[in-house]
Amino acid sequence: MPTMLQIDGLLAQTGGNVPERPATGHSGNIVAPVQNIQSSDPIEPSLDLLLPLSQPNPPISIDSVMTRRELDLLYHQYFKAVDPLAHVIHKPTFDRQFFKIFLSQGSTKIATKPFTALVLAVCFAAAVSLSQSQPQIQIQTTKAALVEKLKVATERALVAAQHMKSVKLETLQAFAIFLVLLLPLTIRLPVLTGSQIPQCRAELSRAQSSLVGALIRLAQCAGLHRDASASDTSRLECHIRGLLWYQICFLDLRTCEAQGPQPMIHDSDFDTPLPLNLDDLAFEESTLPEPSTGWTDAFLTLMRYEINDIHRMIFRERVALSRNQTDLPTVRAAVESRMRAVAQKYLERLDDRIPIQRCAKLAGTSLLSRCIPMVVQIYIKFDDQSEAQQEIQNTMISRSLDMMEASATLETATNLMPWAWYAPAYQQYHGILLPLVAVYLDPKMPQAARASVMIDHVFGTCYGVSRQQRCADLLRMLANECGAFMRLRKVKQISTDSGQSSEASPPNIEAAFEDLRRSQEIIDDQPANGTHGNLDAKKQPVEDLVADYVGGPMTMDEWWSMPDQLDFTDPMFNFQG
Numbered sequence: 111m112p113t114m115l116q117i118d119g120l121l122a123q124t125g126g127n128v129p130e131r132p133a134t135g136h137s138g139n140i141v142a143p144v145q146n147i148q149s150s151d152p153i154e155p156s157l158d159l160l161l162p163l164s165q166p167n168p169p170i171s172i173d174s175v176m177t178r179r180e181l182d183l184l185y186h187q188y189f190k191a192v193d194p195l196a197h198v199i200h201k202p203t204f205d206r207q208f209f210k211i212f213l214s215q216g217s218t219k220i221a222t223k224p225f226t227a228l229v230l231a232v233c234f235a236a237a238v239s240l241s242q243s244q245p246q247i248q249i250q251t252t253k254a255a256l257v258e259k260l261k262v263a264t265e266r267a268l269v270a271a272q273h274m275k276s277v278k279l280e281t282l283q284a285f286a287i288f289l290v291l292l293l294p295l296t297i298r299l300p301v302l303t304g305s306q307i308p309q310c311r312a313e314l315s316r317a318q319s320s321l322v323g324a325l326i327r328l329a330q331c332a333g334l335h336r337d338a339s340a341s342d343t344s345r346l347e348c349h350i351r352g353l354l355w356y357q358i359c360f361l362d363l364r365t366c367e368a369q370g371p372q373p374m375i376h377d378s379d380f381d382t383p384l385p386l387n388l389d390d391l392a393f394e395e396s397t398l399p400e401p402s403t404g405w406t407d408a409f410l411t412l413m414r415y416e417i418n419d420i421h422r423m424i425f426r427e428r429v430a431l432s433r434n435q436t437d438l439p440t441v442r443a444a445v446e447s448r449m450r451a452v453a454q455k456y457l458e459r460l461d462d463r464i465p466i467q468r469c470a471k472l473a474g475t476s477l478l479s480r481c482i483p484m485v486v487q488i489y490i491k492f493d494d495q496s497e498a499q500q501e502i503q504n505t506m507i508s509r510s511l512d513m514m515e516a517s518a519t520l521e522t523a524t525n526l527m528p529w530a531w532y533a534p535a536y537q538q539y540h541g542i543l544l545p546l547v548a549v550y551l552d553p554k555m556p557q558a559a560r561a562s563v564m565i566d567h568v569f570g571t572c573y574g575v576s577r578q579q580r581c582a583d584l585l586r587m588l589a590n591e592c593g594a595f596m597r598l599r600k601v602k603q604i605s606t607d608s609g610q611s612s613e614a615s616p617p618n619i620e621a622a623f624e625d626l627r628r629s630q631e632i633i634d635d636q637p638a639n640g641t642h643g644n645l646d647a648k649k650q651p652v653e654d655l656v657a658d659y660v661g662g663p664m665t666m667d668e669w670w671s672m673p674d675q676l677d678f679t680d681p682m683f684n685f686q687g
Contacts, residue, residue, distance in 0.1 A: 159265045159273075160317055170270060172221065172229055175263040180249050180256070181212070181233065187244075188236035191528040194466055196290045197411040198283055198354050199232070200346060201390045224280035227267035231284040234260040238291050239531045264288055274324060277332035279350065285325050286357055289318070322358075322365045326374050329358050335380035346393045352385035353408065356415040363418055364535065366425075373425065387412055404459055410470040413456040417477040420448050424484045431488075438489065445481050453478065465525045472520040476536050479513035482506075483541060492547070507548055507557060510541035514564045539568045543588075550581035 172181070185208075189201060208229065211221050221229070237245075237256045245253050268288065271281045329335065334355040338348050359375055366373045385408055387401045427441045457474050460467040486502050517537035521530050545561035552558070553576070562577060565584070572580055 159268060160320065170226065170230075170263055170266045172226060175230065175259065176233065177249075178212075183244075183248055184233040184236035187240060188232045191239040191531070192232075192235045192287075194407070194410055194469075195529060195532045196287070196357060197408050198286055198350075198357050199228075200350050200393065201407075202394055203346070203350075204228075222280075223267070223271040224276070224278045224284070227264070227271040227273070227284040228280045228287075230260065230264040230267045231287040234264045235287050235291055239528075241527070275328075277328060279332070279347075279354070282325070282329060282332060282334070283354060285321075285328070286354060286361070289322055289325060289361055290357070316369065319365050319369045322361050323374060326358060326362060329355060330379075334358070335375075335382055337381045337383055339383070345398055349385050349388075349393065352382055353411065355380070355382045356384065357411070359422075360414065360418055363421060373422065377422065377426075384412060384415060403455075405461075405464075405467055405470075409456070410466075410473065413452070413470060413474050414477065416452050416456070417474060417481075420445065420452065420481055421477075421484065423448070424481060428485070428488075438486070442482065442485055445485055449478050449481055466529070468523075469520060469526050469529045472516045472526075473533075473536055476513050476516040476520070479509045479516065480541075482509050483513075490544070492551075503544075503548070506544050507561070510544055511557060511560050511564060513537065513541055514539060514567070515560070518564065518567050539564075542568045546581050546584060550578060550585060553578045553581075 176184075193199060193201070207225060211225075234257070237253070237260050240253055240256075242253050245251050245256050249256075264284075265288075268281075268284060271278075271284065273281055273285050276282075334351050338351060339345075343351075362373050362375045386398075387403070387406050387408055388399065389402075389406045389408075392399055424441075424445060427436060427444070430436045431438065431441060452474075457471055457478075460471040460474075462468045462471065483506050486506060489499075489502055490506065491499055514537065517533055517539075520526055520536075521533045523530075542564060545557070546565060548555055549558050549561050549565070555561075558577065565580070566572070569584055575583070
């Protein structure tokens with residue numbers, strides 16, 4: 111993906127100015143806006159969950175948290191909208207204990223602390239997956255009130271179950287389900303017009319990252335990372351342990367993507383086999399059947415685990431590439447081979463006429479489409495017009511659009527609404543940056559119409575401006591946000607004279623536009639051959655242009671230096687516009 115410094119330089123080199131076009135939609139007609147899913151406020155774990163008191167509160171009773179009507183709604187909602195996406199519970203086993211407590215004896219006081227935490231985590235997950243209108247219609251309360259009530263209750267139940275030191279399977283399941291909810295919740299960022307970007311990214315705070323790290327260590331202490339089939343552990347328990355372990359691996363990878371550090375779990379650290387592709391009821395039979403090749407309760411989860419394993423391989427190979435231990439064609443061939451195998455094993459067996467299978471196919475397509483961009487993104491150079499560079503850019507743009515279109519369909523298709531709440535866990539739309547730059551350089555590029563629809567989906571529809579002007583405005587906004595971020599992070603720069611680092615202000619984007627507009631040729635004659643850019647090779651390189659008004663070149667290490675403490679009272683953290 112293009113860095114923000116590359117975007118700054120690109121805008122500066124073109125003068126930040128573009129010719130005006132008719133005030134119509136992106137393809138000459140008015141384009142209907144894409145209907146986005148309704149976003150939720152981010153959920154942050156409380157301090158009590160991170161630092162449990164030495165004398166915890168008394169055990170919580172489920173009867174005191176919700177009514178039987180609420181419990182019935184949330185139970186069915188979980189197994190409809192949550193369990194197919196993150197399958198960590200064996201439903202028949204859960205049902206036996208659940209109905210024994212809540213139906214046979216009519217009291218929840220005999221429920222153990224781990225099972226109480228599991229039930230409340232299930233209800234909390236179900237509440238998050240509800241639409242805004244469901245709780246108002248069925249239980250006469252707002253979704254926000256229901257989610258907040260169950261969040262507090264789940265945290266209290268986890269603390270009572272000693273979630274920071276217990277290795278009981280039910281406690282680990284409850285802890286994992288609670289953390290799964292932190293993946294898809296979106297935040298909102300300001301844009302130029304004061305409107306809001308409803309997509310952008312799913313946010314994981316450092317507190318959430320710390321909890322994921324604690325869960326990983328607890329799972330390892332419980333032996334989930336080891337193959338238990340050789341012991342006297344039952345096939346059912348081995349299956350549940352595998353489901354839970356690979357869900358934790360997914361949490362680890364997602365936390366790595368959101369926070370930056372490498373994954374805590376490495377391939378050499380575990381030998382747990384993948385769970386069996388069987389329905390939950392298959393484990394109730396006296397003889398376990400052979401694993402299925404078609405749709406089962408665990409199909410979507412298994413598909414996601416195998417694709418995540420490709421992502422883990424890419425993380426390893428990128429380190430090897432940086433050390434010159436391998437080359438790009440070798441890595442790309444290996445990744446594409448595994449992608450074809452996964453597509454043949456899973457995606458080709460799904461039926462688009464069945465909503466949940468269509469959801470699985472879109473999720474798999476989105477995750478698989480990320481693989482090649484993850485490999486080749488560091489090789490993009492906008493000032494290089496070679497055939498190999500054009501092939502990389504075309505591949506990146508095509509795969510990025512495939513990835514975002516699958517996620518946008520998952521979020522907006524009417525028959526997929528029960529599972530749309532989890533879509534941001536698969537896709538945060540960072541891939542929009544490259545199509546945005548490409549359309550700015552060449553509004554007539556072959557995939558400009560596809561890119562424009564995705565730009566509208568991510569940033570909101572805007573009428574009355576040309577396609578190129580729209581991209582220029584968005585790039586300028588992103589560059590300004592990057593400048594504010596640099597000031598907040600107190601980025602240190604390398605002086606070209608002394609070679610010593612010093613703290614300096616980030617680039618003044620508008621001043622750079624004004625200075626360079628006088629000396630640089632404005633790009634107003636777009637190529638007709640479909641190439642993504644027409645930067646003159648004789649012009650000053652983008653990196654040099656950036657260095658001129660930044661005050662010197664910046665190294666990657668300096669760019670990512672993190673201050674000891676951030677001031678969260680700073681206005682920059684006010685994302686409500």
